[in-house]
Amino acid sequence: MDTTRNQALTAWMAEHGYSSNTLADAVNRAVGDLTGRTGGLDGSSVRDWKAGRVRWPKSATRTALEKVTGLPATALGFVPRCRATSAPASAQEAPVNRRSFLTATAASAVAPLPTAAAPHRIGMSDVTRLQRKFAAVVAGDHQYGGFGSIEARALELAAEALDLQDRGSASQRVRSQLYAVAAAFTSSAMWAAIDGRRFDAARRRHERAAGLAAMSGDQMIQFRIWSHAGSLHRHVGRASDALAANDVARALPLTRRDPLFASLGHARHAAVHGLTGDRYAAERAIGSAQDAADRADPHARRPLWMAAVRDRAELAELALSTYLSLGDFEKAEAQAHRSLALLRPYMQRDRALVTARLAQAQLGQGDLESALHTAMSVPLNAVGHPRVARLLAAFGTGLRGCAPHSSALRTWSHYQQAHLSKRQADTKT
Structure with missing residues (x-):
């Protein structure tokens, strides 16, 4: 059997926040609405769908899944089975088949039930493996930016992290880490959507990422998500919402423990003030960003996505954006040269x-x-x-x-x- 992974279903689950277990529960309830008897799916059933081991679910299950998702099964990556024409059975075969079925049923009734396998233990090695994949997503973002393939890959990996929650037992620390990794992947999908100017998708990613980050308790990823939300609102010209989202990030206790996070918060605030034309507030925020960066411990451990902030390249880039918005082109040029010199x-x-x-x-x-x-x-x-x-x-x-008839314009x-x-x-x- 072809076991090509069902990417369409995996992506839909990640976008709508379903794990294998929660989707199974939803489909079971929908089966109950349709037939009067609750379905018998579990997380492993959905994992079989995602892995491509089941290419075309049974009729009632398929109808229930379509009801839950609002999509036809084919749009979810399922492939109808080809129906081969079979020869009619002879009159003698039917009783033999019935006798065989009854005999097998009776035998199964007295056969001992198989012993349940011991639950798989999820540990930090699983988290570390996903974190290495997250590093690859961040590297792809730095190199290529907000293409749809990066967004899709990040969502797929977020679903993989959530699936681990359903596959075995784990300590509370490991479960929190898995939620943090899922939030990190979803925040990368959110940023890819912002960077690619797919703003409606970015809003959906933010809602999901914020929920996962809250369950993880990880303030670093919470800061990233709300800081991205500020950028999203700034890109669509909603300055008040951008400032409010930035304030959520800046209010996290993390910014008091590590001034580098505070520095990024100030720099992004400056870019919003530049958008509104508030020169005083913008320059004050740029100064605060520089002061906070000066206080930061250069040797402290920080996530990969903070690399450009640690080098101050991103702080200069945000100052460049601020001064361009304010029309201060001389200062903008200085910040551009500074950022180019610092970028890796x-x-x-x-x-x-x-x-x-x-x-x-x-x-x-x-x-x-x-x-x-x-x-x-x-x-x-x-x-x-x-x-x-x-x-x-x-x-x-x-x-x-400025130069409608110049040789520069012709060039x-x-x-x-x-x-x-x-x-x-x-x-x-």
């Missing part, structure tokens, strides 16, 4: 974003030649990223506005057209 080589997505913003800062100062050179230096493999593409489009609009237009042709050719091949 593998952080290609952020390097492309900072470079595109640097071009805007140079354009804002009237330095057309430098701005054009900078914009054209954004790597071609990064310009398809939604945020990078948006920044470069804004650069082109700004260039047309940029030719460059953009050549790049578009290349991308179309690459897509065809």
Whole structure:
């Protein structure tokens, strides 16, 4: 039997917050509504669906599952069985088959029940294995940014972490760690959706991630999730909601224990104040971010996603965004150069974003030649990223506005057209 994993069902469960056990319970109740008798599924039944060991559930189960999910079974990754035409049984075969069935039934009635297997013990080694996978997701984000494949992979791994909760016994510490890992994966899916400008999906990921983080009790992941929520609201222009979400993150006791988290909270607050045009509040927040970073212990253990904050590259990038919003292009350029000098080589997505913003800062100062050179230096493999593409489009609009008849604009237009042709050719091949 083909046991290809059912990715569609796995992704639906992760998005809607179902573990194998909770989905089994929901389907059992739906079976009861349909037939008058509660279904007999358990977590292992759903794991068989996810693993592809069961490709087409029985009729009543399938109907109940469709009722629970609101989707047809085929949309959930199930594949109908091919019905082979069978030859009619002879008149003599039927009684023989009935006698065989009755004999087998009688034998099974007196056969001893199999001994239940001892429950599997879930331990920290399982958590560590998932944390290594989380490191790979973070690395993919740093390199490529918010593509749908990263979001889908993060959701799949969140479901894997939750499934472990159902597969055996574990200490309370291990269970809390599993919830924290599931929250971390879901927060990465949330950030990928924000980064890819899929804002409706990001809102759904936030709701789920916040619930998992609360069950874990892990303040670091709670900080990440609410800080991402602030970024989400900032990207859609809802400054009041962005400040409120940032305040949730900044109020966590973690920010008093580790000033580096406080520093990131201040820097993200500054970017929101820049959006509202409040220069005094923005510059005060930037100063507070720098002071907090100075107080932070450089040797303290922190999660992987704090790497750019620890190096201060992300703090400079947020200050760059703040000063661009305020129209202070000279300070924005200084922060751009600072961020580029601090970014680690593998952080290609952020390097492309900072470079595109640097071009805007140079354009804002009237330095057309430098701005054009900078914009054209954004790597071609990064310009398809939604945020990078948006920044470069804004650069082109700004260039047309300030120098509509310049050679710089003609060069940029030719460059953009050549790049578009290349991308179309690459897509065809």
